[in-house]
Amino acid sequence: MKPAIASEVVYPELEVYHDPVTPIVLLPTTAVENVTPAIEVINLTVRYGQAPGCEAINFSALPGERIAVIGPNGAGKSTMFKAVVGLLPMSSGTISVGGESCATSHDLVSYVPQHESVDWKFPANVWDVVMMARTRHIGYLRTPRKADRQAVRDALEKVEMWPLRNRQIGQLSGGQRRRVFIARALAQKAAVLLMDEPFAGVDASAEAEIMSVLDTLRALKVAIIVSTHNLGQAAHHYDKVLMINRQQIAFGPTSEVFNAKNLSQTFGGFLTVWQGQSPYTVIADDSCHEC
Amino acid sequence: MELINVLAALSLWELIQRGWDVLLRDFHWFIAKPLDIALLQRSLEAAILVGVLSGVVGSLVVVRGMSFFADALSHSILPGVAIMYQRSRAGDVPDIPGVGNANPLLWGALGAGLVSTFLIGFLTRHERLRSDTAIGIVFAGMFALGIAMVSRVESYAGDLTHILFGQILGVGPQDLNIIIGFSVVVVLIVIIFYKEFMLISFDPLLATTLRLPTEFFRYLLLLLIATTIVVSLQIVGISLMLALLITPAATASLITHRLHWMMILAALIGSACSIIGFYASYHLDVATGPAIVLAATGIFGFVFLEQALQNQARRGLYRLRQAREMSSTKG
Numbered sequence: 274m275k276p277a278i279a280s281e282v283v284y285p286e287l288e289v290y291h292d293p294v295t296p297i298v299l300l301p302t303t304a305v306e307n308v309t310p311a312i313e314v315i316n317l318t319v320r321y322g323q324a325p326g327c328e329a330i331n332f333s334a335l336p337g338e339r340i341a342v343i344g345p346n347g348a349g350k351s352t353m354f355k356a357v358v359g360l361l362p363m364s365s366g367t368i369s370v371g372g373e374s375c376a377t378s379h380d381l382v383s384y385v386p387q388h389e390s391v392d393w394k395f396p397a398n399v400w401d402v403v404m405m406a407r408t409r410h411i412g413y414l415r416t417p418r419k420a421d422r423q424a425v426r427d428a429l430e431k432v433e434m435w436p437l438r439n440r441q442i443g444q445l446s447g448g449q450r451r452r453v454f455i456a457r458a459l460a461q462k463a464a465v466l467l468m469d470e471p472f473a474g475v476d477a478s479a480e481a482e483i484m485s486v487l488d489t490l491r492a493l494k495v496a497i498i499v500s501t502h503n504l505g506q507a508a509h510h511y512d513k514v515l516m517i518n519r520q521q522i523a524f525g526p527t528s529e530v531f532n533a534k535n536l537s538q539t540f541g542g543f544l545t546v547w548q549g550q551s552p553y554t555v556i557a558d559d560s561c562h563e564c
Numbered sequence: 565m566e567l568i569n570v571l572a573a574l575s576l577w578e579l580i581q582r583g584w585d586v587l588l589r590d591f592h593w594f595i596a597k598p599l600d601i602a603l604l605q606r607s608l609e610a611a612i613l614v615g616v617l618s619g620v621v622g623s624l625v626v627v628r629g630m631s632f633f634a635d636a637l638s639h640s641i642l643p644g645v646a647i648m649y650q651r652s653r654a655g656d657v658p659d660i661p662g663v664g665n666a667n668p669l670l671w672g673a674l675g676a677g678l679v680s681t682f683l684i685g686f687l688t689r690h691e692r693l694r695s696d697t698a699i700g701i702v703f704a705g706m707f708a709l710g711i712a713m714v715s716r717v718e719s720y721a722g723d724l725t726h727i728l729f730g731q732i733l734g735v736g737p738q739d740l741n742i743i744i745g746f747s748v749v750v751v752l753i754v755i756i757f758y759k760e761f762m763l764i765s766f767d768p769l770l771a772t773t774l775r776l777p778t779e780f781f782r783y784l785l786l787l788l789i790a791t792t793i794v795v796s797l798q799i800v801g802i803s804l805m806l807a808l809l810i811t812p813a814a815t816a817s818l819i820t821h822r823l824h825w826m827m828i829l830a831a832l833i834g835s836a837c838s839i840i841g842f843y844a845s846y847h848l849d850v851a852t853g854p855a856i857v858l859a860a861t862g863i864f865g866f867v868f869l870e871q872a873l874q875n876q877a878r879r880g881l882y883r884l885r886q887a888r889e890m891s892s893t894k895g
Contacts, residue, residue, distance in 0.1 A: 358769075359772070359775075360772055360773065380773070382773065384769060384773055386767075392627075392629075392766065395627055395766050396627060396817055396820065396821045396822055397766060397821070397822065401762070405759075408760065408763050408771075408774060409776070413757075413760075414756060
């Protein structure tokens with residue numbers, strides 16, 4: 274591997290600057306009325322120990338929909354995710370998955386934890402990690418059957434990690450590591466995928482890599498809920514945006530919700546929004562992403 | 565490059581053949597003679613079993629980063645041993661049905677091990693304390709209790725050294741049966757729940773969302789570690805127990821990157837260390853426990869150095885190739 278030498282980057286003029294990413298093709302909103310949401314969270318409140326809680330969260334995701342959760346550090350994004358997958362007890366509220374109460378259908382929700390919380394030196398290869406999602410399907414006192422192996426293979430092929438199945442997980446790149454965890458959700462046959470900060474600490478190419486995998490999941494009708502710090506990405510790549518800062522600020526289609534008023538309300542002191550006479554809105558984010 | 569490899573292989577082969585010749589010529593003196601004594605044969609069998617057992621369980625200890633817990637647990641069984649020792653001196657040994665009063669110290673150790681396991685498990689459950697703090701408190705408290713008990717008995721010094729540093733020659737026929745029984749049970753449990761143990765070690769969050777009884781498996785694992793420590797107590801003693809658990813497993817983790825291979829390799833390395841340590845102890849007249857641990861440390865050092873050299877060589881080759889490419893593109 275040769276070290277890549279960065280070519281000279283010529284930045285475009287500010288006035289003609291557009292986000293180079295291609296925005297998401299929105300799901301058709303017609304004929305949506307009679308579809309059961311993949312996940313519906315009503316009035317979720319979590320107060321637990323020292324972790325930042327969250328109050329009165331309401332949102333729902335249709336199959337295949339992609340939702341961005343944005344908010345400053347300590348706004349309760351991770352807490353909300355953990356409550357939704359059942360890692361933390363809810364103080365109040367209801368969660369239904371596929372129209373049913375979550376008590377019965379919890380393995381339909383898959384959770385990808387923050388990157389730092391995984392031990393990447395663990396002696397397991399890609400195949401092992403994805404097979405872990407099948408533990409419940411396999412059952413006690415049994416070894417993986419043909420259906421389990423096939424599910425793992427399908428999942429790995431969908432995220433294009435099949436050729437790397439024998440690689441130890443620590444030897445993968447940042448984008449590949451996230452793809453393995455997405456494959457795990459696929460092997461679990463989850464209908465809803467929650468990802469906590471999947472884009473923290475990855476470079477632009479890995480981000481594009483992950484995004485293309487998320488597009489694959491969209492085709493498979495998996496609802497994806499992603500917490501992110503990348504506001505530019507949130508504005509272009511998601512059907513809906515959920516803004517929280519301890520409590521819900523806004524939830525709705527990106528085009529309606531993603532505006533200066535909601536953003537400054539969400540981020541408070543962490544984010545400054547200028548909207549002068551020019552058609553541009555300038556957003557300055559001074560929160561340190563990694564702290 | 566290839567020539568050097570061939571030469572190295574040839575000289576290694578030569579060395580192995582010479583060693584083999586010597587071994588064959590002096591086979592009786594070197595290998596067979598120690599085994600003529602039933603006591604020594606029994607100790608070797610026990611040492612091999614313990615090597616396998618601690619390799620398997622030690623792999624889980626290493627991948628979960630629980631070496632401090634294991635060390636603490638091996639020290640905190642001292643009060644149990646002390647109580648049973650006092651009672652056996654007084655001739656007041658509780659009779660356990662089926663096993664008899666063969667080895668009261670072992671049962672005392674098991675009891676104390678279970679008590680401190682559940683104490684630590686309970687203290688660390690709600691993360692009110694950092695787990696290493698909780699472990700440290702229980703460890704120091706129990707160890708102090710043990711020493712306080714010991715200090716009240718005179719002429720305890722000799723037995724205390726046995727408990728601290730192991731006394732492999734004390735392995736009686738019944739002890740061997742106990743070791744066999746526990747080893748088989750523990751290894752079977754690890755095999756049966758292998759995928760569950762792997763899951764809760766790698767990603768306890770996923771295990772919880774899949775609704776697996778994570779708390780049950782956590783306590784089961786602590787229990788297995790406690791049992792392993794108690795069983796291995798006679799071979800290497802309290803203070804060297806940790807080495808037997810983590811060194812072979814750490815060596816295996818350098819060689820392989822899959823958990824089941826790591827367990828198998830660690831068991832092999834552990835039993836090999838036991839054999840090497842046993843003969844070294846017989847021929848060089850050193851205590852068996854330290855000899856086994858030193859063998860394990862030696863193997864670890866060898867593998868570590870070998871891998872470091874390999875990495876260096878690979879890096880050197882890479883640089884060489886790059887330099888050649890650079891010069892060829894220039895020319």
